[in-house]
Amino acid sequence: MEAKEYKTIKTEIRLPYELAYGATWTRFFEGLKNKTIYGTKCTKCGRILVPARSFCPRCFVDADQWVEVSQVGTLIAWCYTNYKYFGMPTEPPFIGSLIRLNGTDVNFLHLMGGFDLNNFDEVKKIIKSGMKVEAVWSDDRKGHIMDIKYFRPL
Amino acid sequence: MGRPVAIIGVGQTKHGRRMDVSYPELVREAVVAVFNETGLTPNDIDGVVSGTMPSMMEGIALTHFYFADAMQAAGKPIMKTETCGSTGVSIAHTAYYWVASGMADLVLAVGHEKMNEGNSQATMTTVAEPFYQRYFISGAPGVFSMQSQMWMDRYNIPEEKIRDAAAFISVTHHDDAFDNPYAHIKMKVTMDEVKNARIITYPVRLLDVCPNSDGACAVIFASKDMVKKLGRKPAWVKGVGYRGEEYFFGDSDKVVWESAIQAAKQAYDQAGIKNPRKELDVAEVYNPFTFQEMLFYECFGFCEPGESPDMVLKGTFTRKGELPCDPSGGTLCTNPIGATGLIRVAEAALQVTGKAGDHQIPKAKLALSHAMGGVDQFNGIMILGSKL
Numbered sequence: 001m002e003a004k005e006y007k008t009i010k011t012e013i014r015l016p017y018e019l020a021y022g023a024t025w026t027r028f029f030e031g032l033k034n035k036t037i038y039g040t041k042c043t044k045c046g047r048i049l050v051p052a053r054s055f056c057p058r059c060f061v062d063a064d065q066w067v068e069v070s071q072v073g074t075l076i077a078w079c080y081t082n083y084k085y086f087g088m089p090t091e092p093p094f095i096g097s098l099i100r101l102n103g104t105d106v107n108f109l110h111l112m113g114g115f116d117l118n119n120f121d122e123v124k125k126i127i128k129s130g131m132k133v134e135a136v137w138s139d140d141r142k143g144h145i146m147d148i149k150y151f152r153p154l
Numbered sequence: 155m156g157r158p159v160a161i162i163g164v165g166q167t168k169h170g171r172r173m174d175v176s177y178p179e180l181v182r183e184a185v186v187a188v189f190n191e192t193g194l195t196p197n198d199i200d201g202v203v204s205g206t207m208p209s210m211m212e213g214i215a216l217t218h219f220y221f222a223d224a225m226q227a228a229g230k231p232i233m234k235t236e237t238c239g240s241t242g243v244s245i246a247h248t249a250y251y252w253v254a255s256g257m258a259d260l261v262l263a264v265g266h267e268k269m270n271e272g273n274s275q276a277t278m279t280t281v282a283e284p285f286y287q288r289y290f291i292s293g294a295p296g297v298f299s300m301q302s303q304m305w306m307d308r309y310n311i312p313e314e315k316i317r318d319a320a321a322f323i324s325v326t327h328h329d330d331a332f333d334n335p336y337a338h339i340k341m342k343v344t345m346d347e348v349k350n351a352r353i354i355t356y357p358v359r360l361l362d363v364c365p366n367s368d369g370a371c372a373v374i375f376a377s378k379d380m381v382k383k384l385g386r387k388p389a390w391v392k393g394v395g396y397r398g399e400e401y402f403f404g405d406s407d408k409v410v411w412e413s414a415i416q417a418a419k420q421a422y423d424q425a426g427i428k429n430p431r432k433e434l435d436v437a438e439v440y441n442p443f444t445f446q447e448m449l450f451y452e453c454f455g456f457c458e459p460g461e462s463p464d465m466v467l468k469g470t471f472t473r474k475g476e477l478p479c480d481p482s483g484g485t486l487c488t489n490p491i492g493a494t495g496l497i498r499v500a501e502a503a504l505q506v507t508g509k510a511g512d513h514q515i516p517k518a519k520l521a522l523s524h525a526m527g528g529v530d531q532f533n534g535i536m537i538l539g540s541k542l
């Protein structure tokens with residue numbers, strides 16, 4: 001039985017979806033279109049959550065107090081990615097990053113950029129956890145998470 | 155905790171690249187192995203629990219239907235449990251609850267995966283919703299490398315020390331796998347090779363990462379009456395714990411990692427364990443990434459926060475150390491995801507029944523098994539002991 005190659009079949013599944021944002025995500029993405037990052041404040045625990053949420057995941061009460069949050073923050077953690085898999089929505093190399101925007105209480109997930117990403121050794125000299133960063137906007141904004149191009153080191 | 159429950163037999167396939175069999179045939183291999191081991195037949199089984207990665211991995215939905223014949227499940231109660239990487243421990247918990255509740259006396263639990271047939275990182279990415287997080291999460295390695303960095307920063311652990319400790323873990327587990335007849339990767343590696351391997355997602359390098367394996371594992375859970383009746387050496391379930399995280403990755407702390415800490419605490423409380431490093435004889439910790447294994451040691455109370463790299467380098471967790479971890483070579487050397495957690499449980503059962511062969515930890519009586527799933531979302535524990 002060993003050393004023999006058996007037949008395989010190549011197959012693929014593609015299914016269309018249309019996912020509803022609801023009012024809160026819609027308003028958050030409209031904000032990005034206007035170069036504004038919105039969070040919502042939980043009236044019970046007082047945390048400012050970003051992206052904006054319709055309810056606080058901890059207190060389970062509506063989080064309907066809208067706040068415009070800072071576009072400047074602190075880099076908490078980052079991950080340099082230079083490999084690709086099927087369906088990857090962001091073209092590598094990229095730096096997935098957790099950013100604590102000033103005045104907020106959770107980490108916002110986005111990209112670091114604004115410098116040459118092709119050479120990791122160079123990237124490692126520039127990027128440091130704890131550094132101050134600032135949002136850089138795309139010129140072509142569609143009401144989408146990528147309306148923020150990336151965060152750049154300050 | 156309900157009625158006492160024990161594992162009375164385990165079966166594993168040879169794990170690796172298994173393009174020599176179709177997926178149901180692979181599943182049947184593990185099921186046949188556990189029936190051969192126990193002398194039981196499908197007629198003896200009251201119910202079947204099965205599980206995989208999210209079905210995007212398989213390309214076929216309702217895998218418990220696809221494998222119904224291979225598991226001899228037709229005409230029986232059947233359940234599927236699916237929690238990504240922790241699927242195997244979730245399957246074990248489901249089977250345990252079924253017997254503990256008194257609704258069944260013998261339950262067959264089967265975990266399985268053919269990683270080489272699908273795309274694991276593309277599947278992982280579908281765990282993140284497509285309008286916010288999916289753009290930034292580069293599969294499992296991305297999430298875990300961010301977590302490793304946060305851990306490093308929190309406790310000011312020198313990067314070099316962590317790098318050395320992670321390399322040490324890779325070297326020892328790769329050595330351990332040679333003594334496990336079912337392990338996938340059997341390869342001698344050196345500290346230098348690990349430290350200079352190709353970067354996957356910094357600081358994680360190729361030899362810090364588990365392989366893509368095909369494999370299946372089958373385990374039979376029995377009530378106390380059945381254990382007596384069958385006269386088999388039992389591995390008693392002493393404690394189970396399971397916790398999930400909040401959904402968004404940035405919402406909760408992944409260093410003081412509550413799902414891991416609380417899952418272990420729940421299981422320890424049930425098992426009456428106060429000092430896990432002293433009381434446990436062996437642990438099968440889910441370790442798809444060397445760095446993450448060290449974080450688990452801390453979350454499970456094997457050592458103090460920030461202390462694990464020092465303890466690793468002292469050899470505390472090697473096979474001759476104070477608390478041997480992953481003497482099977484662990485997930486780092488074998489990762490058929492839907493089976494992986496159940497393999498941890500099966501290995502713990504083999505250890506406390508003295509059946510682990512060349513990687514047996516002498517006189518092991520109390521063992522912890524663990525698996526983690528999702529984008530750092532789930533942690534599950536099952537503690538097994540030789541005595542009720």
Ligand SMILES: [Zn+2]
Nearest residue numbers: 042045056059
């Ligand atoms: Zn709240």
